[in-house]
Amino acid sequence: MKDNAINVIRRKLGYRNSFNFDPDGIAGGLSLWWNDDLDIQILSSSKNVIDTAIISRNGECSKRITWVYGTPYRVEKDVFWRNLEQLSGDNSLPWLCAGDFNEILWGFEKSGGRETSLYRPQYLMNFMDKTGLIDLGFQGQSFTWRNNRSKEGLVQERLDRGLINCSWQKAWPNSTATHCPAVGSNHCPLVIDSSPVLKKVSKLFKFEAFWASKHESKEIVRKNWHEAIAKRNWQIDKWCLGLKGCRKGLQNWSKEKFPNNNKRIGELMEALSELQMDWEVNYPLIELVKLELAKLWSYEEKFWNQRSRVKWLKDGDSNTTFFHHSTIQRRRDNRICKLKLDSGIWVENEVDIRRTIDGHFHGLFTTGGHREL
Template identity: 45%
Template sequence: MQNSRIDRLRRKMGFQNGYIVPPNGLAGGLSLWWDESINVDVAFSSENLIDTKVHGLSDGSYCRVSWIYGTPYREQKPAFWGWLGSQLCATNDPWLCGGDMNEFIWHFEKAGGVAASHSRPRHLLEFATKAELIDLGFSGPSFTWRGTRNTHFVQERIDRGLANAAWQTRWPDTTVLHCPVIGSDHWPIFISTTQKGKFGKRQFKFEPSWANDPECREVIERAWSSSLSGPWMSQWQKNLHTFRNHLTDWSKRKFKNNKIEIDSLVDQLNLMQHSWEENTENISRIKTKLNDLWRKEECYWQQRSRIKWLQNGDSNTSFFHQATIQRRRQNKIVRIKGENGYWEQSQKGVRRAF
């Protein structure tokens, strides 16, 4: 993908800043994006690594974050992991390493194909031990990549997050979520350091798209035709309240809630991807439906937002890209599969499952 296209996509997704490692020919290339809440200094970059120093502007926090793309070629792994170990050394500063390692650690992190040998080199484990990094664990599906090797369906956990003790002391609620696969052969990983707070009560807004529906005028006329007694201003306020309620009820019946439908489809996709081979057709169908709903959602927020949304990005649109809510990791169950087969992530849902 050309740099100009990447920049347009970055701005469209609400990130004001970015750093690109150009691809080597038609393959490879890395891109890192961040918003204006932090300063990011790139200390080193290559086709396999973006090593950064991050400063939080609101709380004055400082940390090191290293984004890794491990070589997928077996013959290159010893040299690559040896080089990475010399490039990324243990530090007393809070430090997070994340990305596509193209390497799993334990034999149970692979399913299908030729069984992993217990005597094989564990390059990632040796690197993590030397760098004093600890695996952050995960919630979600057990694997992060799936593909076919010699006609065998194979799944592996090769994407992960690692952190040192200083990071886990500073951000003890860090969680790693394996998100559903949509347009890749990898499960995206979502690393969060905080639990997302609740939004306040939503303010009523007249949506421009309502005016395009012929029924909208009828709903408004019915709402304002009510015969009321009392002072003129009191009647006006009551009619305004009725108008708002009628329009809201009509909108709920007329237009489906894309967010609810998206969340439902993502849950279905997540469940089916635990048995990928058995659900190939259904997975493809749900992906197509999700892409259509996301296009509708994007148009909806473009219509509501300022023109600058496409030009410069807007930090207020970040919620559009957040598919799930992170939960505290320590001493808590963050996800549980209910009797209906769906994953429960909310605190109420987890309690209800018991």
Template identity: 45%
Template structure:
């Protein structure tokens, strides 16, 4: 089952309605929750029908702000427990499963003078209902300092409401994919503020039923908030199959002959790898004595000691080899390992056979690593460009956009 939750920041704008229709077409959600619709109920119902949702409820906006909408299709039966300008609490039955779940749809008060009263009123929202439970939406709260960038420093006293609510009701934050922040003021330069205000939290019963539950932070288009796509059973993503050396191979006498062939070791250890997860930053804390010791030329004995200090059957490194491989075949590969290590320490350069992999991984034409630009900015630029083309209905100049990423699609084909 798939749910869409989005603070659309005004549902009446053409770009927002277009973005919503694209999200529904792409993800086929069973349920759609919208906050800050800023439209009268009849207008929201008209948009709901155009998006092919037969059922829905609305909460009218207060003056020119607020407004909630909850839509659903024929696959579910929705019972509304309560609704207000900040919350729609529901029990939902999925016809395919035949069981009930509880979902509370949030739009937390953005103004601090209303926060205390709202969060106090729902402190014990769990009550006596013993069901899998999801709380989703724009909480207008964040949990930790790293969930905010820019603006005033994080104050734990002011941002305690969501954390206390989760502790009281034994709720757990749902893992997310995509960009880290879900809201931005989109100001240029030092005035930029980004916060993770939107999320989903669940109880243990939900996790027991759907342990792979995750939420996708879709790019911000048509609003200053990310749409959230909740997937209870996300598809399993298979990565490239890595080479793994089996320790039992060392007992086979033919294994020595294979390893002794010229170039076999380098071919096996320098194959394609999945480098999607970057290593964390390492802060240099080295004294002068330590630095002098490290700058001394390395010896063959040091390289051998390092190889034989590895656990023989511990998990293999990125090259796929266990420690027992280096220890068992040291008399065959010692010159290659020692020579490569010595060359690197003496010249400060990676050998050509290894450097080929690095060059192929970082293209000279890439745009992921540009000074002053974050990776997620590329997504925003691409989406904004295509939205501009979709909304362009007049003018003498014709424009064209091409998606040219075929090298990524075929870079593993041999």
């Protein structure tokens, strides 16, 4: 009867295909539903995990998604996490591992009940370290599970999450996980969107660290600064105009000097491949191309190092990929998808969010008193 009801709901929602692992009585059980536009290969399954490979028919790259229901029973945890680690195997595909892990990472992911022990087994942390998975973060409320008790006995935890590897982050850098309102369950639904629609905004000006390696940058700053401040008498005007002049001068110079590092690197790699067909004849050219590539890779490393805000790695460690992924993760964590107003209303539209933030700081820095200093 219960299985028939599930199939009726699945068909009404438009999902034609399914894979089910029956519950033990009224506990546990997993059900996976998907549309006809996907080819799903079940790699392995158990009462706690459905591991799948997904091939999209719309030209998108293949991916691996592991759907998890972590055991809540302490006596089963060692075996469960050991088996989950063994599933990692070949990690070359973009990989998402998501679901109810029945584990928390940090003490602040729990509220109420007993205090989290510092000496408890770190199953989830160890699993992420061994498999190289990254927490996707979340939008929405902080906790995904509640015991639905009164204020004194209320316990809340973040048990549900999405974990991704670097290949997934590279393929879908804007992926988001949202904790939706809990209805009919003590868990919040976890909605993961790999390609959310993001509005492009104008980028803030940044002085690029690799500009300093060129002597011309110093001359451009000096020239534009003196030209700008010569137009005004007031010191504050000189300062603002000087900065504006330097910014425009450096931006124009950078467009000419460093048009597109990635595009240029691709062109040089193709040229290098062709030159190395006849290594002996083209040896001098090959060395020149390699020197140019090393210079461009150095620029890229400094570019992403500057944006990653990672200060504990020194220049020249060749950690461009690490800096890149650190930057993507930081930007995802800092993204504001919705705000709660003082009235209790949530705003999700980007224009409304921007207006709310502008209004807050306008009120914060506006005074009704005298402006005479």
